[in-house]
Amino acid sequence: xxxxxxxxxxxxxxxxxxxxxxxxxxxxxxxxxGPYITRKWGWDEEFQRNLHSRRYQEKPxxxxxxxxxxxxxxxxxxxxxxxxxxxxxxxxxxxxxxTGSRVLQHCLRLADSLTLPVRLEHLHWNPVGxxxxxxxxxxIGKSDIHCxxxxxxxx
Numbered sequence: 777x778x779x780x781x782x783x784x785x786x787x788x789x790x791x792x793x794x795x796x797x798x799x800x801x802x803x804x805x806x807x808x809x810g811p812y813i814t815r816k817w818g819w820d821e822e823f824q825r826n827l828h829s830r831r832y833q834e835k836p837x838x839x840x841x842x843x844x845x846x847x848x849x850x851x852x853x854x855x856x857x858x859x860x861x862x863x864x865x866x867x868x869x870x871x872x873x874x875t876g877s878r879v880l881q882h883c884l885r886l887a888d889s890l891t892l893p894v895r896l897e898h899l900h901w902n903p904v905g906x907x908x909x910x911x912x913x914x915x916i917g918k919s920d921i922h923c924x925x926x927x928x929x930x931x
Contacts, residue, residue: 779882798828800849836851858894860894888929893929899922
């Protein structure tokens with residue numbers, strides 16, 4: 777499934793399985809998540825690249841883009857019983873300006889049109905959890921590293 781444009785200015789082209797697109801997605805992850813990963817484990821370039829490569833093959837990645845810039849990435853995967861939202865990385869210069877909220881709301885509306893709940897995960901110490909809670913996500917599980925959340929489908 778593709779992600780439709782978000783008027784007036786955002787588009788979501790699907791990234792291809794090329795080294796250039798994979799490298800772009802990796803750089804978005806490094807820029808957005810690097811500080812949180814480094815805080816806990818340090819940055820192991822080989823490990824992070826291998827992990828990214830596996831994830832990049834497992835799910836669809838979409839670029840978040842406006843007319844002038846590549847802002848980041850998101851993955852939106854539709855399953856029979858839920859939508860999986862993830863790999864949501866904005867470059868730091870585009871954070872804190874409402875773009876993340878707009879993208880999240882857009883994807884939630886899309887999931888609502890499919891009458892499906894949305895699931896995601898985030899690192900416990902990443903403040904993005906507050907954004908997800910504002911949009912109705914509740915914790916449904918946790919590991920030592922991740923908080924697993926779901927936003928029920930509105931009735």
